[in-house]
Amino acid sequence: MPHLPQSGDILPSEITPEAVYLNRRQLIAAGAGLAAAGLLPTAQAAGELAAKPSRYNVGGEEKNSLEQITHYNNYYEFGTDKDDPAKNVGTLKTRPWTVRVEGACEKPQTFDIDKLLKLVPLEERLYRLRCVEAWSMVIPWIGFPLSELLKQVAPTSKAKYVEFTSLADKSQMPGLLAGVLDWPYTEGLRIDEAMHPLAIMAVGLYGKVLPNQNGAPIRLVVPWKYGFKSAKSIVKIRLLETQPATAWNKAAPNEYGFYSNVNPEVDHPRWSQATERRIGEFLRRKTLPFNGYGNEVAGLYKGMDLKKFY
Numbered sequence: 001m002p003h004l005p006q007s008g009d010i011l012p013s014e015i016t017p018e019a020v021y022l023n024r025r026q027l028i029a030a031g032a033g034l035a036a037a038g039l040l041p042t043a044q045a046a047g048e049l050a051a052k053p054s055r056y057n058v059g060g061e062e063k064n065s066l067e068q069i070t071h072y073n074n075y076y077e078f079g080t081d082k083d084d085p086a087k088n089v090g091t092l093k094t095r096p097w098t099v100r101v102e103g104a105c106e107k108p109q110t111f112d113i114d115k116l117l118k119l120v121p122l123e124e125r126l127y128r129l130r131c132v133e134a135w136s137m138v139i140p141w142i143g144f145p146l147s148e149l150l151k152q153v154a155p156t157s158k159a160k161y162v163e164f165t166s167l168a169d170k171s172q173m174p175g176l177l178a179g180v181l182d183w184p185y186t187e188g189l190r191i192d193e194a195m196h197p198l199a200i201m202a203v204g205l206y207g208k209v210l211p212n213q214n215g216a217p218i219r220l221v222v223p224w225k226y227g228f229k230s231a232k233s234i235v236k237i238r239l240l241e242t243q244p245a246t247a248w249n250k251a252a253p254n255e256y257g258f259y260s261n262v263n264p265e266v267d268h269p270r271w272s273q274a275t276e277r278r279i280g281e282f283l284r285r286k287t288l289p290f291n292g293y294g295n296e297v298a299g300l301y302k303g304m305d306l307k308k309f310y
């Protein structure tokens with residue numbers, strides 16, 4: 001079963017130099033492959049991505065290391081242990097890659113990832129990511145507002161929700177053979193959540209293209225919601241009139257609601273949400289409402305009972 005308590009958190013000291021070395025090699029290999037295929041200028045041969053600094057950054061918190069960010073992952077398509085994705089993501093092919101955007105819109109389109117990257121303003125954004133398993137990280141993402149992508153297809157007034165679908169390919173993703181979830185992984189947002197400037201599509205982190213285990217080549221990041229809302233390796237986005245089903249909600253509706261806003265007052269049946277452990281730290285931190293983004297997003301939920309709409 002997904003999101004089960006893990007046997008123990010990985011401490012930085014337990015990460016073997018070999019794993020770190022392999023990960024760096026994968027990053028470099030990914031960049032070199034793209035350059036060889038003529039998809040990136042040589043300056044980006046090592047997967048470097050230019051991005052402007054953003055005004056949306058968490059203040060006063062230390063970044064997690066690249067090693068922590070790439071070796072403590074949930075990506076069930078590649079296994080359910082935190083270090084499985086780093087071990088198994090070598091089979092994920094991130095080029096060529098397209099994202100289909102369709103549904104309640106005037107201009108449904110299929111975007112080639114490299115063309116899309118030229119259309120959108122890339123920014124570096126330091127965000128907290130908090131998993132419902134009560135751990136968190138601070139990650140320097142590179143991405144662009146999801147709204148920029150949705151605007152390209154001209155949503156109609158019938159677009160009330162957005163559904164995100166991850167790649168599901170058995171030949172690339174060994175985890176699909178285990179029936180943990182009803183694949184493909186899907187997630188959803190209400191349209192106003194999706195259009196909020198804090199909701200981004202991430203294509204990189206730490207100045208480079210996304211490592212495969214973090215959802216390459218393109219994933220959603222919604223920093224005020226639990227990590228599972230941020231679907232990885234997205235191939236399809238649909239604008240819908242009605243609320244979509246989501247993979248975790250289908251798997252365990254009493255544990256994972258549609259909204260899944262970080263809320264210290266509403267416990268998950270198996271984990272208290274009042275505190276969290278920052279990966280790499282020993283003492284627990286207090287969890288903040290909306291993961292600390294309440295000033296920006298609380299207004300989206302005015303008048304809603306967030307105990308009911310968890």
Ligand SMILES: Nc1nc2c(c(=O)[nH]1)N[C@H]1C(S)=C(S)[C@@H](COP(=O)(O)O)O[C@H]1N2
Pocket residue numbers: 069072073074075076077129130131132166185213214215226227228229230231232233
């Ligand atoms: N396709 C897909 N997306 C996914 C997941 C997954 O298993 N499959 N796990 C989610 C969960 S539970 C979390 S906490 C975040 C973790 O993102 P990270 O590994 O980049 O920190 O990815 C989310 N996106």
Ligand SMILES: [Mo]
Pocket residue numbers: 074130131132133226227228
């Ligand atoms: Mo998670």
